[in-house]
């Protein structure tokens with residue numbers, strides 16, 4: 571089949587999931603046409619059957635804001651006609667589901683039927699989507715999608731609560747390719763910590779919702795009891811918060827920050843604990859990636875995180891903002907090597923639930939259903 575995939579090109583989870591899914595489909599012989607405003611971060615364009623189509627908008631002086639949704643729907647139409655797309659899968663509703671709706675209508679005028687699948691990822695519902703400036707447009711375009719999926723049960727529930735959604739939302743969780751997970755490399759670890767020290771890590775887009783102040787506060791409490799270091803990976807608006815708190819707590823020689831890096835797994839695989847104290851998280855793909863590398867997760871207990879991080883098994887969960895509890899849980903694991911080893915094994919075991927071999931068939935079945943439905947129309 572020929573699949574159009576609309577996604578954000580950034581390191582955010584929705585773009586990563588879209589890219590992995592498309593590349594898997596391409597590997598199986600399907601055509602994967604990625605449509606985005608720049609090359610998706612993890613897209614391997616050297617793979618056979620992978621195409622990239624850029625939404626490249628030229629500035630025009632009249633526009634303070636370029637009409638991105640219009641350009642996106644137009645390019646979807648062009649690609650659907652040129653390559654004969656069988657279906658369109660948009661990741662993150664805003665504005666992708668909206669552009670998909672218009673593309674579908676334009677194509678319908680030309681007697682071309684393009685089934686649209688929208689995957690909801692989180693903030694397109696829980697944060698941005700529910701804002702009055704977008705809400706009715708987002709609700710409308712989600713309802714116009716032929717199929718809707720959400721990455722967790724929690725996000726499905728939130729979607730029905732926030733919007734008047736009239737269709738069934740299918741939960742298809744995010745996935746990971748366990749077979750390609752990097753093994754720990756002791757020589758890299760030695761670049762960051764001494765033999766007897768422990769290594770904690772946080773990976774995110776460093777936005778307010780990730781509660782970077784909690785990340786630093788938890789680590790501050792931990793390092794008072796356990797000789798340890800913290801790595802922070804990612805780029806985002808909370809960089810100043812990190813710098814400020816690092817100085818305030820005098821942790822300059824214990825916290826190391828990285829910008830966006832391609833190969834996060836090489837750092838995850840050498841760490842002992844992953845911190846994710848987010849205000850909200852519809853799934854927590856970064857936690858899953860850590861677990862797949864055998865890293866237990868200390869997280870908040872909101873949204874879909876508890877569907878991924880199993881309290882007392884793959885890590886521990888605590889209420890949002892309860893840094894004392896999160897620090898106590900971290901210390902409990904870090905001070906007992908046998909317990910830490912057990913949780914590392916359990917984290918990896920839990921990650922298997924989300925292995926690509928279990929999740930991809932759910933998307934493939936949905937694609938087949940979408941195609942069968944369209945075939946019936948003709």
Ligand code: GMT
Nearest residue numbers: 582583584691692693851852853854855
């Ligand atoms: O947080 C965002 O706005 C970005 C978004 C993304 O594109 O990565 O994250 C959401 O989608 C991920 C992939 O499905 C989930 O793992 C994240 O939990 C979710 N973020 C939030 O809900 C805050």
